[in-house]
Amino acid sequence: MPDDSKSPNHVAIIMDGNGRWAQMRHRPRLVGHHAGAKRVREIVRAAPDHGVKYLTIFAFSTENWKRTQTEVAGLMKLFKRYIRREAQNLLEEGVRVRFIGDRVRLEPALVDLMDGLELLTADNDHVHLTIALNYGGRDEVARAAKRMAYDVAMGKLNPRDVCDETFPKYLDTHVLPDPDLVIRTSGEARISNFLLWQSAYSEYEFIDTLWPDFTADVFAKVVSRYGARDRRFGAVKA
Template identity: 80%
Template sequence: MARSSPETADKDKTPRHVAIIMDGNGRWAQMRGRPRLVGHHAGARRVKEIVRSCPDLGVEYLTIFAFSTENWKRTQTEVAGLMKLFKRYIRRETQSLIDENVRVRFIGDRVRLEPSLVDMMDNLELLTAGNAGTHLTIALNYGGRDEVARATRRLAHDVAAGKLDPRHVSDETLPKYLDTCLLPDPDLVIRTSGEARISNFLLWQSAYAEYEFIDTLWPDFTPAEFDKVLRRFGNRERRFGAVPA
């Protein structure tokens, strides 16, 4: 049987959960002779458009990689600017997210973040907790290895406290301790900007995800291109280690 083209892919095969490594903001700005933070602001505007496109495209869960545990290595100016941008995004978009029925969650280690930013994150999660539309998860000070290490510590604590029998620990146990314990695993992971690596993002959860590495820089990643990527996903055959019948 002939496979459908990207333009005619079965919309019923739209991934339920899409995760995106939003790469290329700094290069986008530098190509235009502007400071890197200008690219991050452009990238934040693009996030808003992509989130709004999810209901029409059939995406229920969207997880975006906003700031990694390794991003602290960047210049103090860029890091400080990013933290201000996160606060600005929350302040400006809270009401829109509520009105558009978006539920927001944050994953990552909040210990190193400014208390004022953590308060804003907590408040946004609370205000959108009753929303049942797009589930937007923002990975902030997040690293896959760090997440697994923190989850393992919590699991070990429960074993030591007698709450968990180590003989019953399986590959279904650890996910209950991960930051994403309330989310389905991603079906599709997209990375923009032409880089072909996963950068410590959702290591456990993406074991059977499909990947798309695209050349487009994140600020140029439009809902139309998002739609094309989703259609290509619809043409893939996911076997999860099995042999097709």
């Protein structure tokens, strides 16, 4: 059994490297995305074994619309396929699924599947899987600010009560704890507009492994390194 006192309660992952993984094998980029989707299944199942209760994955960013129409369309089909294929397994394995991000631009058929999966798994509590889809940290903060401004205008919120404890209640992640550990695969060392507010005090791991090669064993090694870190949150030990 994992030592939960040394395990990250919430791990967030920037799943990078799918396209490069495929190109290295002289295959279309979408082949890499399909391989990456299979890896998601493995990591979700492995998470509880390492004391991880919350897992958040970055599936599609607000900037990813800039990719080719073929790749974007293929990704949207993949998301729908993943939900249809995995819904029953996620239910039976006790996974609660949530989606964060702006759903306005997504096609109605995909949004219906997302809503359905959230409802189907609403009573699960073994592991909480959050999928960031059409998500951007700046976009999330802007949308939260609009909701807060509306409540102020409607008299539901006193401007004097706006603080760093009030604002998170308007974020997409308002029901989730902040991530303890953020992992980015593929060797890139940037956060790419992911969980900007929530990761203010997160530990980061930037690893060279491409996402389709990110096995449960690699996940275990990264999580184990977290236990050796000294998290002070700005304080100094006496």
